[in-house]
Amino acid sequence: MNRKATRMLLRGILAALMLSAVFAASAGANSWKFEGKALEGKETIVGAAFESSMTIPGLTTKCENFLYKLSIENVGGAGKGSVNELPLYNCTTNSKWCSVASIGAESLPWAAQTKVVSTTNYITIEGVKVSILYAGELCALDETWAIVTGSAGGRIDNTAETATFDATSFKETGTVLKALGSSIEWKGVFPTEAFQTHRLQALTVS
Amino acid sequence: MRTKHQRMKAVCAATCLAALAALAFAGSASAKLTGAYAQFSKCPYTNVEVKKCLYSPTEGGEVVLGLKKVPITSTAVLQGGFGKPNKETKFSTFYGSTDGITLSKAPQSVPGGLLGIVPPEKSPPLVKLLSAFFFENALTGVNSTLELAKTASDIKISEAHLAEEIGVALEMPVKVHLENPFLGKSCYVGSSTSPIVFKLTTGFTEPPGPNKQIRGKAGELELFEEGAVLQLKGTELVDNAWSAPTASGCGGILGFLVNPIINSQLGLPAAAGKNTAILKNTVNVASAAAVKLNNEENP
Numbered sequence: 001m002n003r004k005a006t007r008m009l010l011r012g013i014l015a016a017l018m019l020s021a022v023f024a025a026s027a028g029a030n031s032w033k034f035e036g037k038a039l040e041g042k043e044t045i046v047g048a049a050f051e052s053s054m055t056i057p058g059l060t061t062k063c064e065n066f067l068y069k070l071s072i073e074n075v076g077g078a079g080k081g082s083v084n085e086l087p088l089y090n091c092t093t094n095s096k097w098c099s100v101a102s103i104g105a106e107s108l109p110w111a112a113q114t115k116v117v118s119t120t121n122y123i124t125i126e127g128v129k130v131s132i133l134y135a136g137e138l139c140a141l142d143e144t145w146a147i148v149t150g151s152a153g154g155r156i157d158n159t160a161e162t163a164t165f166d167a168t169s170f171k172e173t174g175t176v177l178k179a180l181g182s183s184i185e186w187k188g189v190f191p192t193e194a195f196q197t198h199r200l201q202a203l204t205v206s
Numbered sequence: 207m208r209t210k211h212q213r214m215k216a217v218c219a220a221t222c223l224a225a226l227a228a229l230a231f232a233g234s235a236s237a238k239l240t241g242a243y244a245q246f247s248k249c250p251y252t253n254v255e256v257k258k259c260l261y262s263p264t265e266g267g268e269v270v271l272g273l274k275k276v277p278i279t280s281t282a283v284l285q286g287g288f289g290k291p292n293k294e295t296k297f298s299t300f301y302g303s304t305d306g307i308t309l310s311k312a313p314q315s316v317p318g319g320l321l322g323i324v325p326p327e328k329s330p331p332l333v334k335l336l337s338a339f340f341f342e343n344a345l346t347g348v349n350s351t352l353e354l355a356k357t358a359s360d361i362k363i364s365e366a367h368l369a370e371e372i373g374v375a376l377e378m379p380v381k382v383h384l385e386n387p388f389l390g391k392s393c394y395v396g397s398s399t400s401p402i403v404f405k406l407t408t409g410f411t412e413p414p415g416p417n418k419q420i421r422g423k424a425g426e427l428e429l430f431e432e433g434a435v436l437q438l439k440g441t442e443l444v445d446n447a448w449s450a451p452t453a454s455g456c457g458g459i460l461g462f463l464v465n466p467i468i469n470s471q472l473g474l475p476a477a478a479g480k481n482t483a484i485l486k487n488t489v490n491v492a493s494a495a496a497v498k499l500n501n502e503e504n505p
Binding site: 056057058059093095096097098136137138139140141142143144145146147179180181182183 | 257258290291365366368369370371408423424425426427428429430432433434435436438491492493495496499
């Protein structure tokens with residue numbers, strides 16, 4: 001092999017290595033950071049959704065108080081977590097016939113983890129289970145339990161310190177929630193604010 | 207005379223009352239349900255026990271009865287109402303359609319028709335002769351129609367199981383009416399005393415062999431009329447663990463010859479695990495109170 005060929009081969013290998021490094025970085029896990037520093041140990045995030053709704057085609061359910069408690073930690077450089085509490089109060093529907101007789105999160109805790117998809121940070125939650133009992137004599141779902149199950153993916157906005165769950169974030173993360181045999185749409189904007197030792201510190205995911 | 211006058215008055219009053227009653231009846235009979243409620247016109251919603259109305263057309267699928275597979279090409283409709291679910295079993299009592307046609311009769315063409323019905327090789331010459339006489343002629347088409355084998359109240363429905371895709375969603379005692387001029391009017395597989403019992407699920411079946419597990423589906427849910435009417439599109443109700451008895455009443459007075467031929471051709475009786483029902487439906491459910499209200503608002 002002559003010198004020129006050897007040099008070309010080395011350049012090729014170097015380029016391939018650089019490409020794979022870039023690829024590895026983009027596919028790599030992101031982690032929880034406070035004031036730019038990776039979280040060490042555990043932290044608890046508590047908040048209430050700015051707005052949240054769940055829609056079965058033709059029926060939207062909203063809760064005035066959609067609270068959550070999420071504990072977070074970095075494991076092997078990857079952001080992990082678990083949703084421990086999800087109290088839901090004052091829930092209503094957009095139907096004049098259907099009311100919410102009962103609603104509650106089940107099978108807690110739900111495992112959560114951070115994820116990067118095309119340079120955007122997401123949080124995905126697995127094992128979601130929320131039972132909703134609709135009521136109303138004139139409601140077709142009267143005395144019917146809608147069990148919402150599946151996984152949910154929300155887009156993290158490091159500037160606004162929020163996680164937004166919508167159709168796009170579900171699609172990007174490949175997550176889906178189902179109820180009554182059908183896919184449902186869940187919209188929600190949640191603040192990501194630490195409640196313990198990192199209180200009032202900026203929380204980012206990167 | 208005075209008595210006669212009074213009697214005349216009474217007759218007039220009665221006539222007037224009857225006329226008024228007739229008018230009132232005509233008024234209520236001409237009431238029309240509107241929008242998504244229109245399909246529930248045969249729901250017994252005036253019965254206080256009825257909480258929900260059902261209108262469920264079966265638009266496709268297939269029924270495998272022993273050795274014969276019959277595709278569903280003609281739409282059959284199951285309609286009526288159902289009550290509150292039992293808290294333990296989750297099943298509701300079913301109430302039949304107001305016109306008595308709870309399961310509409312939709313004849314499905316049997317592939318091969320009577321041409322597929324041939325006596326076994328070992329049959330006596332007389333049977334072969336009769337078989338040729340009856341079946342090998344121009345009128346060979348056979349229709350099979352699924353009919354309710356018992357009353358509507360013998361149907362069991364579970365909305366919860368239907369939506370959650372677990373367990374039996376619809377239990378229905380049926381019989382299969384085989385129709386052809388030569389089979390007579392009473393050629394059935396299954397009867398009111400020995401029905402075929404479909405235990406249909408939108409989840410997974412658990413059949414004995416040789417059948418294998420199949421899966422139904424609840425379909426896509428959408429609500430209409432402010433949540434008073436729901437529709438599940440693309441619902442698949444399946445059962446492949448039912449058994450079928452022998453055919454009876456086929457061939458009229460020659461039943462003793464024709465019934466065995468039918469049984470042989472269809473492979474009857476067919477034990478559980480050899481039959482399949484796949485019913486592709488659109489399930490429409492409405493609150494009975496909402497249907498009643500719509501009726502009252504549109505006299």
